[in-house]
Structures are given as C-alpha cells and as structure tokens.
Amino acid sequence: MNEAPLSFEAAAFQCFVRGLRGVWRDEAYRGSVEAAQRAGSDEPAEIERKARHSPAYSLYSWLERHSQQFKYYGRYGVVRWMEERKDTLSKVLEEAAKRHPQRLQLDPALELPEYVRAVDTHQHGGGIWGDAADAFAYETSSSAYSFSLFNPRLPMDLYAATAQRLAPQAKEVLDLGCTSGGSTRALKKAFPDAKVTGLDVAAPTLELAHLRSLEADLEVHFRQANSEKLPWPRASVDLVASHWLYHEMPPAAVRRSLTEARRVLKKGGGFMAYDMYLVPGGAIGRWLQAGYAARNNEPFAHTYAGMDMEKELEAAGFKGIEMKIAHPEPSPEVQAGALPPHRTHFMTMITAQAA
Amino acid sequence: MSAKDDLVAELGKLGARDPEAARLMGMVMALAGEVFVLKAQLERLTRALETGGAVDAKRLAAAAAQEGMTKWLEAEEAAFARSLTAPYLEPDLSVNATKWMRSE
Ligand SMILES: C[S@@+](CC[C@H](N)C(=O)[O-])C[C@H]1O[C@@H](n2cnc3c(N)ncnc32)[C@H](O)[C@@H]1O
Numbered sequence: 001m002n003e004a005p006l007s008f009e010a011a012a013f014q015c016f017v018r019g020l021r022g023v024w025r026d027e028a029y030r031g032s033v034e035a036a037q038r039a040g041s042d043e044p045a046e047i048e049r050k051a052r053h054s055p056a057y058s059l060y061s062w063l064e065r066h067s068q069q070f071k072y073y074g075r076y077g078v079v080r081w082m083e084e085r086k087d088t089l090s091k092v093l094e095e096a097a098k099r100h101p102q103r104l105q106l107d108p109a110l111e112l113p114e115y116v117r118a119v120d121t122h123q124h125g126g127g128i129w130g131d132a133a134d135a136f137a138y139e140t141s142s143s144a145y146s147f148s149l150f151n152p153r154l155p156m157d158l159y160a161a162t163a164q165r166l167a168p169q170a171k172e173v174l175d176l177g178c179t180s181g182g183s184t185r186a187l188k189k190a191f192p193d194a195k196v197t198g199l200d201v202a203a204p205t206l207e208l209a210h211l212r213s214l215e216a217d218l219e220v221h222f223r224q225a226n227s228e229k230l231p232w233p234r235a236s237v238d239l240v241a242s243h244w245l246y247h248e249m250p251p252a253a254v255r256r257s258l259t260e261a262r263r264v265l266k267k268g269g270g271f272m273a274y275d276m277y278l279v280p281g282g283a284i285g286r287w288l289q290a291g292y293a294a295r296n297n298e299p300f301a302h303t304y305a306g307m308d309m310e311k312e313l314e315a316a317g318f319k320g321i322e323m324k325i326a327h328p329e330p331s332p333e334v335q336a337g338a339l340p341p342h343r344t345h346f347m348t349m350i351t352a353q354a355a
Numbered sequence: 356m357s358a359k360d361d362l363v364a365e366l367g368k369l370g371a372r373d374p375e376a377a378r379l380m381g382m383v384m385a386l387a388g389e390v391f392v393l394k395a396q397l398e399r400l401t402r403a404l405e406t407g408g409a410v411d412a413k414r415l416a417a418a419a420a421q422e423g424m425t426k427w428l429e430a431e432e433a434a435f436a437r438s439l440t441a442p443y444l445e446p447d448l449s450v451n452a453t454k455w456m457r458s459e
Contacts, residue, residue: 012395016388045361052372062380065369069448074388075438115455123449250458287362290456294366299455306359 003092004085004136006078013076014144017067021149024063029288029343031056036284044287065295068123071141078141079124082133089132093204096211104210105223106203113226115250115300116201123297128179129202139180139208147296148345155327155347159183159243159274160190162326166270166351170194170238174264176227176257177245181209181220187241188213188220194238197221199230228256232264239270247276247301254304258316265354271318277348278325279305281339288343309350318352360457367453370446381442389435 035054072079128138175184178198188196206222213220240261293302326349
C-alpha cells in the first residue's frame with residue numbers, strides 16, 4: 001500500500017505547503033475579495049485589472065500558482081520524490097499487472113487527446129500519463145489534501161449513494177476518467193454484483209488503479225479508452241458516471257463525451273457527473289474561479305463552468321436533468337449569492353436519465 | 356474583444372504584475388520550507404534525546420568534529436544553495452495553458 005512512503009522531511013515539507021494553502025484559503029482570499037468589492041465592477045476582467053495591485057491578491061495569486069509548484073517540485077516535492085523511485089514503482093505496477101490480467105485492458109495504440117498532452121494539468125509537468133512515477137505522484141498528491149484543503153475522500157460516499165439512487169439495479173457501470181480508481185472502487189462497493197469498469201486515457205494511472213483494487217480485494221475492471229469514443233456497444237450500459245472529469249476537457253470534447261454516454265446507455269439508464277461546475281458568488285466568484293483555472297493549469301475548469309449543461313444534456317438525448325452543489329454543503333448565505341468565508345471549490349452533482 | 360476573451364487575456368499575463376517580486380517570493384518561500392523542515396527535525400531530535408537522556412555538550416562537540424559531519428556540510432551547502440536560488444532562475448515551471456480557456 002505504501003511503496004514510496006514520504007520521508008519525515010518530505011512529509012514535513014508538505015505540512016509547510018499546507019500551511020501556505022491555509023493562508024491562500026483564508027487571509028489572502030478574504031483580502032482579495034475585499035479588493036474585488038472595492039473594484040465595484042460586474043466584469044471579472046475589470047475586477048482583475050483593478051484588484052491586481054492589492055497586496056492580498058498578489059499574495060493570493062502567487063500562492064495559488066506557486067504553492068502547487070512547491071507541492072510537486074519543491075526540494076521535497078511529491079513529483080521529485082516519486083521520480084527518484086521510478087524504477088521500484090514501475091516494477092510494482094508491472095507485477096500487479098500480471099495478477100488477474102483480464103481486469104486490466106490497456107490500449108497502446110490509443111492516442112492521447114491534445115488537451116491532455118499539452119496542458120500540464122494541475123501544473124504537473126508532462127501530466128499524469130507519462131510513467132509510474134507520475135501516477136503515484138498524482139495519487140499521493142490528491143489523497144493528501146485537495147487544493148482548497150477539504151478531505152478529498154468524503155465525497156466518495158456521496159458519489160456512491162447518488163449512483164445507487166439513480167440506477168439501483170445497475171449491472172453494467174462505467175466510471176469515466178477514473179485515474180487511480182478511487183471513484184471506481186466506491187461504485188463497486190455500491191454495486192457489488194455489477195460489472196464496474198473504470199476508464200481513463202492514461203495507462204500508468206490505470207495500472208495503479210488495478211494494483212489498488214487488488215489490494216482492496218475488489219473485482220473492478222479498468223480499460224484504457226477515451227470517453228469521447230467508448231468501446232461499448234449501443235444501449236449496453238446502465239450507469240455512466242464520472243468524478244472530476246469534465247473540468248479537464250474542452251467543450252467540444254465534453255459534448256462528444258455526452259453523446260457517447262447516451263449512445264452506450266440503455267433507455268432510462270443513469271448519467272452522473274460530479275465536478276466543479278456551478279460557481280457561486282456572482283462576478284467575484286467567477287473571477288476567482290477563472291483565476292484558479294489559469295493559475296493551476298485547469299483551463300477547462302473555466303470553459304466547463306461556462307457551458308449550459310442542461311441544454312447540452314438535452315441535446316445529447318437526456319431527460320430529468322438535475323444539478324446542485326453537492327459538496328461542501330453551501331450555507332444559506334452562499335445559496336443566496338454571497339461568497340463563502342474561505343476559498344472553497346464547490347462541487348456540483350449533475351444527474352440525468354437517458355431519454 | 357468580448358468580455359470572456361478580455362478576462363482570459365488578463366489572466367494570461369501570468370506573473371506579469373511584478374516578476375521580480377514573484378522571483379524573490381519564490382526564494383523566500385523555498386527558504387521558509389527548509390526552515391520548517393529543519394524545525395521539525397530538531398523538534399523530533401530533541402524529543403528523542405530527552406526521552407533517552409542521551410546528549411551533553413561534550414558529545415555534541417565530538418560529533419561536530421567528525422569527518423562525516425564535514426562531508427555532510429559540503430554536500431548540504433551545495434544542495435541548499437541550489438534549492439534556494441532555483442525559483443529565481445525558474446520562477447514558473449508550468450506551461451501557460453490559458454489559451455485553452457478559449458476552447459469551443
Ligand atoms: C481529476 S482526474 C479524475 C479523478 C478520479 N475520477 C478520482 O476520483 O480519483 C481526471 C482524469 O480524467 C482523465 N481524462 C481526461 N480526458 C479524458 C478522456 N477524454 N477520456 C477518459 N479519461 C480522460 C485524465 O487522464 C485524468 O486521469
């Protein structure tokens with residue numbers, strides 16, 4: 001379970017980075033919001049120009065960009081740590097791939113979409129698709145703490161519970177963009193009798209997902225495929241779910257992915273997408289979200305939030321579309337349009353049925 | 356320019372507001388990270404020594420004179436200086452991905 005445990009020093013360094021994130025989330029954020037309010041504009045670009053010289057926003061944006069680079073590439077950063085142990089980590093994955101090999105289906109001919117290759121998502125140089133070290137680095141990084149410091153494991157229960165409600169009798173379940181399979185295993189626990197398959201374009205993360213599922217003694221399948229072109233026949237699936245996927249895809253790719261989801265779903269089958277989508281807090285909320293997208297190299301978090309998902313889903317052949325902020329629970333003030341007291345990445349659950 | 360493009364253009368000026376300050380900030384924070392790690396190590400060591408009753412002034416002086424300690428200092432001075440100045444030379448390690456925010 002712990003192939004490359006962080007040294008005492010590396011773990012202490014991550015505490016330091018977490019401390020910086022605390023400043024970003026609290027004081028620097030609040031000062032930035034005040035500067036934005038002083039700007040008195042409804043246009044995020046105008047807010048950006050006017051708030052730019054506020055010391056709080058300078059610090060906020062510096063921390064947003066660079067605390068992540070510290071987390072990954074500082075002297076004790078997670079990516080550096082894993083790269084130094086790459087050979088061991090590759091062997092661990094190779095060995096795991098030999099156990100129950102039918103559960104891990106890789107496709108070396110699959111072409112990585114350009115939007116995956118070119119973006120350095122989360123400022124992870126070269127992305128998570130390169131090699132074993134990248135896969136382990138992403139896993140360690142994302143299981144330690146999310147960007148806005150909430151516990152990333154909590155929402156998994158919500159994900160599983162929503163899936164059960166949406167498709168209680170599901171026998172064939174897909175988890176798109178599964179990375180190391182945390183969300184896929186949550187689905188398997190919700191549907192112990194179903195065939196649950198996690199899909200991703202990145203091979204090393206799928207190998208790691210396979211290893212973790214063997215360790216958890218869960219029969220989960222993983223397949224290297226693009227959600228824009230699913231290797232499943234028409235009307236063969238009961239539930240298509242995704243956990244943090246669409247904010248990493250440009251609108252055209254999201255659109256193709258929705259059409260594909262509809263194609264493989266049986267009539268009445270369930271669709272769910274848990275991701276950053278609804279952005280509370282009016283123009284200032286949108287400004288902060290766009291800034292995050294730019295600074296943490298998640299450009300499609302910006303374009304996804306700008307899509308009209310209700311229309312898109314309808315056009316792709318879905319009905320009964322519902323969406324709401326699912327995590328963390330927004331306060332009544334936030335629901336009424338106020339900004340939260342700490343910088344928060346609100347997660348939206350979108351559900352629908354195949355019409 | 357549309358409001359949307361205007362925002363992306365503004366945000367695309369990553370690090371443009373004061374690049375010198377951003378570089379210096381990187382060095383300061385790298386230093387702070389080292390100091391934090393060091394403090395944690397020292398805290399751990401102090402606790403271990405207190406529990407074991409292991410250390411006195413004479414033993415510390417003997418340790419400082421060891422050849423291993425000298426070698427450690429030589430290696431550490433190079434690594435320390437490099438990690439402190441790296442953010443100045445390379446303040447922003449990521450690609451600028453904002454053009455993707457215009458994706459249709
Ligand atoms: C933020 S991660 C998802 C995390 C994961 N679901 C979890 O909960 O741990 C997004 C993943 O989507 C994958 N991805 C991006 N575009 C994709 C596509 N078109 N098809 C399938 N996977 C894709 C990436 O490789 C990445 O592993």
